[in-house]
Amino acid sequence: MTTPLPIVDARGVHKHFGALHVLKGVDLTVAERELVFVIGPSGSGKSTLLRCLNRLEEPSSGSIVVDGIDMLDPRTDINHARQRIGMVFQSFNLYPHMTALGNVTLALRKVAGKSRAEAERLGLAALERVGLADRAGHTPGQLSGGQQQRVAIARSIALEPRVMLFDEPTSALDPELVGSVLEVMRALRESGMTMVVVSHEMGFARNAADRVVFMDDGLIVEQGPPAAIFESPAQERTRAFIGQIQRH
Amino acid sequence: MSNWDRFTDTFFNGKVMLKYLPEILWGVVTTIELAVLIVLTGLAAGLALALVRSLAIRPLNWLIIFIVDLFRSLPPLVVIVLMYFGLPYAGVSPSGFVSTWLSLAFVLMAFSEEIFWAGITSVHKGQWEAARSTGLSFGETLLNVVLPQALRLTIPPLTNRTIAITKGTALGTVVAVSEILGAASSAMSNSYNPSPLMMGAAAYLVLFLPVVVLARRLEKRFAWKR
Numbered sequence: 001m002t003t004p005l006p007i008v009d010a011r012g013v014h015k016h017f018g019a020l021h022v023l024k025g026v027d028l029t030v031a032e033r034e035l036v037f038v039i040g041p042s043g044s045g046k047s048t049l050l051r052c053l054n055r056l057e058e059p060s061s062g063s064i065v066v067d068g069i070d071m072l073d074p075r076t077d078i079n080h081a082r083q084r085i086g087m088v089f090q091s092f093n094l095y096p097h098m099t100a101l102g103n104v105t106l107a108l109r110k111v112a113g114k115s116r117a118e119a120e121r122l123g124l125a126a127l128e129r130v131g132l133a134d135r136a137g138h139t140p141g142q143l144s145g146g147q148q149q150r151v152a153i154a155r156s157i158a159l160e161p162r163v164m165l166f167d168e169p170t171s172a173l174d175p176e177l178v179g180s181v182l183e184v185m186r187a188l189r190e191s192g193m194t195m196v197v198v199s200h201e202m203g204f205a206r207n208a209a210d211r212v213v214f215m216d217d218g219l220i221v222e223q224g225p226p227a228a229i230f231e232s233p234a235q236e237r238t239r240a241f242i243g244q245i246q247r248h
Numbered sequence: 249m250s251n252w253d254r255f256t257d258t259f260f261n262g263k264v265m266l267k268y269l270p271e272i273l274w275g276v277v278t279t280i281e282l283a284v285l286i287v288l289t290g291l292a293a294g295l296a297l298a299l300v301r302s303l304a305i306r307p308l309n310w311l312i313i314f315i316v317d318l319f320r321s322l323p324p325l326v327v328i329v330l331m332y333f334g335l336p337y338a339g340v341s342p343s344g345f346v347s348t349w350l351s352l353a354f355v356l357m358a359f360s361e362e363i364f365w366a367g368i369t370s371v372h373k374g375q376w377e378a379a380r381s382t383g384l385s386f387g388e389t390l391l392n393v394v395l396p397q398a399l400r401l402t403i404p405p406l407t408n409r410t411i412a413i414t415k416g417t418a419l420g421t422v423v424a425v426s427e428i429l430g431a432a433s434s435a436m437s438n439s440y441n442p443s444p445l446m447m448g449a450a451a452y453l454v455l456f457l458p459v460v461v462l463a464r465r466l467e468k469r470f471a472w473k474r
Binding site: 091093094106107 | 372374375377378379380381382383384385388392393396397400
C-alpha cells in the first residue's frame with residue numbers, strides 16, 4: 001500500500017513583515033481526512049501560517065503544495081486553486097449586502113460557473129448542512145454571530161473544498177454561541193473533511209483533533225496527538241503555554 | 249398703490265413673466281441638458297479613476313491624485329474661463345456649452361473620485377479576503393463585493409456634491425450659455441424688471457427639489473442593517 005500524498009505540504013516557509021520575521025522556516029504536512037489543531041501564544045505566527053497556505057499572505061520563501069497544486073508557482077491559477085481551500089475567519093466576513101444564500105452562491109456562480117438555479121440548489125444544501133436552510137433569505141445583520149459563522153462555513157463548503165482552514169473561528173463569539181459552531185465543525189470532521197484549525201478551544205482540540213501543533217516565535221516547537229501534547233509535553237515552552245491556558 | 253402691490257409688480261410682474269417665459273423655458277432645457285451631461289460623464293469618469301486607483305499602480309496613482317487635487321482646488325469658474333478663452337490659443341475652440349459641460353464634469357470627476365475612493369477603502373479588508381479565499385478574482389471581488397458596499401456609503405456625500413456642482417451650470421452665463429440664470433438675467437436687463445429672475449429661481453426649485461427628495465429616498469433604500 002502506498003502512502004497517499006498529503007493534502008497540505010508546506011516546507012521551509014518563511015514570512016517577513018518588513019523587519020519582523022514572523023515565520024522562521026515552518027514545515028507542516030496534513031494528511032487526507034486529518035484534523036490538525038494549531039495552538040500557540042499570540043504573535044507566534046499560527047494565523048500567518050494558515051494565511052500562507054491559501055496565499056492570502058505571500059510567503060517570503062519556502063514551498064507550499066496543496067492537493068498537488070504548487071501554490072507559489074507564478075503559473076498556478078491561484079483563483080482556481082483557492083476553490084479547493086475553504087477558509088473561515090475570526091470575524092466571519094460575510095457580505096452584508098447579500099442574503100445568507102447570496103453569500104453562499106456568489107463564488108458558486110462566479111468561480112465554479114454554476115447557473116443561478118444550480119448555485120441556489122447547492123447553496124441551500126450547504127446551508128442545510130450547517131442547520132440554517134430556514135435562514136437563507138436573512139441578511140447577516142439579521143443573524144446572530146454563531147449563525148453568521150455557520151453561514152461563512154457554508155459559503156466555503158459549498159465549493160466542496162479538499163481542505164478547510166479555520167482562523168480562530170470562535171474567538172469573536174459570545175460563549176453561549178460557540179457550541180453551535182463547534183458542533184458544525186465536528187460534523188464536518190465526521191464527514192471526512194481535512195481541516196487545519198487555529199483556535200484556543202482546547203476542549204475541542206482534545207476530543208476532535210488528530211494532531212496538535214504547538215507554535216512559538218515563528219517555529220513549530222512540538223507536535224503530536226492531543227493527549228501527548230496536553231498531558232506530557234516534551235518541550236519546556238509547550239509545558240509553559242499549556243500550563244498557562246489550563247489555569248483559566 | 250400699496251407696498252405689497254408695488255412689491256408684486258416688481259418681482260412677480262405677470263406681463264413681464266409671460267413675455268419672457270419661452271426664453272426661461274429654453275434656459276431650463278439647456279440647464280437640464282448640461283446637468284445630465286455633467287452628472288453622467290463626471291460620475292462615470294470619477295468612478296473610473298477610483299477603480300484605476302484601486303489597482304495600486306504607483307505612478308498612475310500619483311497622476312490621478314495630482315489631477316484630482318488640481319480640479320478640487322481650482323474655482324470652477326476659472327476652469328470654464330480657461331477652457332473657453334484659453335483653449336482657442338491651442339487651436340481648439342469649444343463652444344460655451346461644451347466648455348461649461350467639460351469644466352464642471354472635470355470638477356465633479358475630481359470630487360466624486362475622492363468620494364468613491366473613500367467608499368472603496370472604507371470597506372473592511374476582511375471582505376476582500378473572504379471573497380478572494382473563495383477564488384473570486386480581484387475584479388470580481390471589486391465588482392460584486394466591494395463596490396456595492398462602497399456605493400451605498402457614498403450616496404449621501406455624492407448627491408450633495410453632485411447637486412452643488414450641477415447648480416454651477418449657472419456659471420455658463422459667463423461664456424454666453426443661455427441656461428436658466430443666463431436667460432433670466434438677460435431678460436431682467438431687457439425688461440428692467442427682476443421678475444424673470446424669480447421665474448429662474450422657481451425653475452431651479454422645480455428642477456432640484458425632486459432630485460434632493462429622490463436622493464433622500466435612495467439613501468434610505470440602500471441603507472442596510474449591519
